[in-house]
Amino acid sequence: MSLVFKENTAGENEILLHLNTCSNSFIPPLHEKMNLIEYSKKIAERAIKFEVWDEQILIGIIAAYFNDSINYSGFITNVSVIDDYKDKGLASKLMNMCINYAQKNNFKEIKLEVNFKNFNAIKLYNRFNFSELEKKNDTILMICKLKNE
Numbered sequence: 385m386s387l388v389f390k391e392n393t394a395g396e397n398e399i400l401l402h403l404n405t406c407s408n409s410f411i412p413p414l415h416e417k418m419n420l421i422e423y424s425k426k427i428a429e430r431a432i433k434f435e436v437w438d439e440q441i442l443i444g445i446i447a448a449y450f451n452d453s454i455n456y457s458g459f460i461t462n463v464s465v466i467d468d469y470k471d472k473g474l475a476s477k478l479m480n481m482c483i484n485y486a487q488k489n490n491f492k493e494i495k496l497e498v499n500f501k502n503f504n505a506i507k508l509y510n511r512f513n514f515s516e517l518e519k520k521n522d523t524i525l526m527i528c529k530l531k532n533e
Contacts, residue, residue: 387443389477390435391485394442399433400424402442406464411499431461434481436474443469446478450491458486460496463505479512487530494528 394402403424407414414420427433431447444465450458460482465474486494496514498505500522514526 386438387474388437389481390437391481392433392435393437394428394433394435394445396424396428398442399427399445399447402445402464402466403462405466409464409467411502427462432482432485434478434485436465436469436478438469441466444474444478446475446482448482448486448494450486450489456490456492458482458491458494460494463496463508475508476511479508483512483528483530492530494530496526497523498526500524 400420403414403420407420410417414423427447430449430451432450434446434448435442436444445462446460447462448458448460452458463475463478465478483494494514495517496509498509500506500519506524506526509526509528512528514528517525517527519525
């Protein structure tokens with residue numbers, strides 16, 4: 385297995401294939417919450433993408449929006465790794481890439497939303513110093529305050 389980490393190379397079709405493959409790993413399944421075709425297009429066009437590939441297959445992605453040039457607050461919209469590749473530290477490596485990008489670009493914080501039942505995701509985010517900002521319904525809004533050098 386020769387995995388390659390990249391930034392901003394995945395197109396709409398690769399993202400859609402990846403999200404379809406990972407949909408049932410989300411709580412609730414991603415395809416029940418949103419139109420994956422539209423979501424893939426939005427990520428491809430507007431997000432900064434931190435990717436891990438196995439050959440031509442996008443096996444992991446963190447997609448984040450870093451377009452708030454007033455508050456310098458980023459927002460992670462997606463964190464996903466195909467099941468067969470989980471527990472290999474890939475999400476952690478992608479999270480490091482995302483946080484490093486934010487710090488290099490002088491962002492002060494990164495936020496994300498996660499379902500309160502998604503314990504594995506919450507555990508990952510806690511390892512990167514994300515903390516609970518607020519709860520609404522079945523979702524937790526988390527924030528990571530960044531230290532910029």
